[in-house]
Amino acid sequence: MSSPRSTSTKSTKHTDTTDNADSADSTAEAPRHPVSRRRLVGTAGAAGAAGLLAGGASGAVAAEALRDEAPTPLTSIGANGVPFHGRHQAGITTPLQAAGHFAAFDLAPGAGRAQAAALLKRWSDTARELSEGRAAADATGSARDAGPAGLTVTFGFGRTFFDRTGLADRRPAGLEPLPAFSADALDARRSDGDLWLQIGADDALVAFGALRTLQRRAGDAAVLRWQMSGFNRTPGATDRPRSARNLMGQVDGTNNPKPEDPDFAGHVFVPASGGTPASGAVAGGGSAEWLAGGSYAVFRRIRMLLDTWDHVSLERQERVIGRRKSDGAPLSGGEETTPVDMNKQLPDGSLAIPGDAHVRVAAPESNGGATMLRRSFSYHDGYLDTRDGPVPDAGLLFVAWQADPLKGFVPVQRKLDRGDGLSRFLRHESSGLFAVPGGAAAGEYVGQRLLEG
Ligand SMILES: C=CC1=C(C)c2cc3[nH]c(cc4nc(cc5[nH]c(cc1n2)c(C)c5CCC(=O)O)C(CCC(=O)O)=C4C)c(C)c3C=C
Ligand SMILES: [Fe+2]
Numbered sequence: 001m002s003s004p005r006s007t008s009t010k011s012t013k014h015t016d017t018t019d020n021a022d023s024a025d026s027t028a029e030a031p032r033h034p035v036s037r038r039r040l041v042g043t044a045g046a047a048g049a050a051g052l053l054a055g056g057a058s059g060a061v062a063a064e065a066l067r068d069e070a071p072t073p074l075t076s077i078g079a080n081g082v083p084f085h086g087r088h089q090a091g092i093t094t095p096l097q098a099a100g101h102f103a104a105f106d107l108a109p110g111a112g113r114a115q116a117a118a119l120l121k122r123w124s125d126t127a128r129e130l131s132e133g134r135a136a137a138d139a140t141g142s143a144r145d146a147g148p149a150g151l152t153v154t155f156g157f158g159r160t161f162f163d164r165t166g167l168a169d170r171r172p173a174g175l176e177p178l179p180a181f182s183a184d185a186l187d188a189r190r191s192d193g194d195l196w197l198q199i200g201a202d203d204a205l206v207a208f209g210a211l212r213t214l215q216r217r218a219g220d221a222a223v224l225r226w227q228m229s230g231f232n233r234t235p236g237a238t239d240r241p242r243s244a245r246n247l248m249g250q251v252d253g254t255n256n257p258k259p260e261d262p263d264f265a266g267h268v269f270v271p272a273s274g275g276t277p278a279s280g281a282v283a284g285g286g287s288a289e290w291l292a293g294g295s296y297a298v299f300r301r302i303r304m305l306l307d308t309w310d311h312v313s314l315e316r317q318e319r320v321i322g323r324r325k326s327d328g329a330p331l332s333g334g335e336e337t338t339p340v341d342m343n344k345q346l347p348d349g350s351l352a353i354p355g356d357a358h359v360r361v362a363a364p365e366s367n368g369g370a371t372m373l374r375r376s377f378s379y380h381d382g383y384l385d386t387r388d389g390p391v392p393d394a395g396l397l398f399v400a401w402q403a404d405p406l407k408g409f410v411p412v413q414r415k416l417d418r419g420d421g422l423s424r425f426l427r428h429e430s431s432g433l434f435a436v437p438g439g440a441a442a443g444e445y446v447g448q449r450l451l452e453g
Contacts, residue, residue: 077202077235078147084128086439087293088269089446091154092375092401093259096244097200099207100230100377102299102397103215104158104193104432105222113165116195117451119221120155123197124445126217127153130210139216143209149202151210155446156196156297156434164194170450172270172288172435173281174296174405181417183428190226190301190430198297198399200377202235226430228301230377230397243328243336247378247394248309248425250321251328254336255359257371267371269438270294270403290449293438295401298372298409301379301430304395307388309425320421322357330359356421362412372400372408395426405433 073079082090107116129137133148162171197214201207215224232244246252257264265271272292282288309317314325322340323330332341332352340359344352353360364371377397383390402408416423440446 074147078149079133080150080202081133081148082131082150082152084124084131084153084440085442085444088295089152089154089436089439090131091152091198091200092268092295092373092436094150094152094200095235096232096253096375096377097150097152097207098202098232098234099200099204100232100397101197101199101207101211101227102230102377103197103199103211103227104225105195105197105218106225107161107164107194107222108220111164111221113167113451115221116161116165117448119195119218120447120451121445122217122219123153123155123214124440126213127155127210127446130206130213137213138209139213140209142212143203143206146203146206149206151201151206152199153210153214154198154297154436156198156436157447157450158193158196158432158434160192161194165451167450170282170288170290170453172291174270175433175435176406178298178405178410178431178433179414181413181428183417183423183426184431185427185429186431187429190228192432193225195222196297196299196432196434196436204231228379228381228397228430230379232377246376246396247304247306247380248317249325251323251325251336252376253374254323254328255340255363257373263371266403267408268295268373268401268403270296290447290453291435291437295403295436296405296408297432297434297436298398298400298402298405299430299432299434300396300398300428302396302398303393303427303429305425305427306392306394319354319357320425322353322359331357354421356419358416358420358422361415361420367411367415370407370411372402372412375399375401401436 082094084090111119126137130143131148131151131153133146135144138144157175159171159175159177162168162175197211199207199210199214201210211227218224243251243253257267270288270291270293273289312320318324318331328336330338330340330353332338332344340353340363342351342353342360342363342365346352360366376399378394379397380392380394382393384393400409437447437450440448
């Protein structure tokens with residue numbers, strides 16, 4: 001995803017770009033790392049701080065103030081907090097974090113609606129406390145000493161959840177199973193699930209602490225079905241905020257819809273009743289009002305055939321995507337953010353963006369306007385033994401967010417399945433489709449409107 005990340009000097013920066021930022025719970029116990037003045041001095045820069053300390057009487061006062069400061073402040077990354085409460089769950093429009101975990105759970109035999117409700121309440125409380133940086137919520141100790149580091153936890157419901165909880169009549173129409181695609185090589189044991197968690201943080205220990213704590217707090221109600229881990233670039237690793245890169249080396253996320261686009265919410269979030277009927281309705285008609293403000297997540301583990309890719313010339317790699325590898329600029333000219341000119345011809349009359357280039361085949365204009373927000377993590381799970389020797393088990397934990405999978409992922413993947421130059425370098429190995437409820441209001445838990453409505 002491309003959302004540029006801004007740096008901040010505040011202790012709890014609201015990185016989320018939508019309205020989660022207005023609803024942080026201010027009534028609970030204090031976060032474990034309040035801002036300190038030392039941090040503010042630090043923002044003056046090394047030279048400024050050195051000048052202060054060397055500056056005679058006033059320098060001595062400043063030095064004393066620094067010594068008396070407690071606790072030692074966090075860097076801006078550790079101190080960043082993303083509000084848990086809001087109209088939408090955190091982790092959808094939140095800028096990509098450095099570490100990510102995905103996990104699916106099935107309700108335990110005998111667990112039904114009551115157990116699911118208690119579980120979602122437990123998980124929501126834990127996620128809120130962890131995202132506020134409250135040490136007591138971390139059952140592992142692995143996140144001790146750190147701030148929330150931009151932690152987000154996002155919860156989703158799979159198709160089977162509604163059968164297990166006796167809520168089949170409230171299952172939204174958008175949860176119809178995804179069609180089979182010809183390139184699928186899906187592992188059923190690592191696909192689907194009653195419940196889905198997406199965890200992201202800018203610190204690997206914080207992200208792990210959240211995963212493990214939430215898994216433990218599943219208790220007897222749910223059992224882990226599958227779990228996968230991913231990563232992105234660490235914020236601050238580049239000279240300026242830049243789009244992500246994937247493991248093929250491409251700039252990835254450039255042409256994502258932007259929160260400031262007038263139709264962004266319509267593409268990404270399920271409207272209240274009266275909006276698109278298909279996504280916010282139940283299968284037999286009627287409204288799935290509980291999903292208003294929510295979204296649908298399509299999750300795919302897509303392995304990249306990196307050894308094959310690495311043997312392809314740079315020119316060919318760029319034509320497979322339709323963009324330059326160095327800076328992500330379209331092959332039709334300009335820079336990264338220049339709109340792609342699909343009709344541009346080269347002097348020999350051929351198309352600058354080839355007919356099977358990934359960006360041509362995937363673009364909304366090639367798919368009746370189909371639009372999704374891609375927010376993926378790279379993964380590397382070691383090496384696979386093959387006849388040709390070890391090959392990296394690496395690729396993309398692809399996540400697409402949309403108001404309606406039939407107007408986002410499905411038509412685009414159908415098209416890619418048939419005519420995408422990139423697909424011969426990819427293997428889709430696992431898949432899931434989840435209905436992600438809107439965010440919880442203060443005092444509420446995620447999914448309460450479904451489970452208690
Ligand atoms: C079904 C949807 C998509 C899948 C699956 C998918 C996999 C995938 N994509 C890349 C790399 C890039 N994708 C880019 C653009 C792009 N991809 C999709 C959809 C899917 N990609 C869309 C809708 C778009 C935007 C098209 C447009 O409007 O221009 C790009 C270009 C940069 C960008 O805009 O993000 C790259 C690079 C990989 C490696 C991959 C599977 C592993
Ligand atoms: Fe793509």
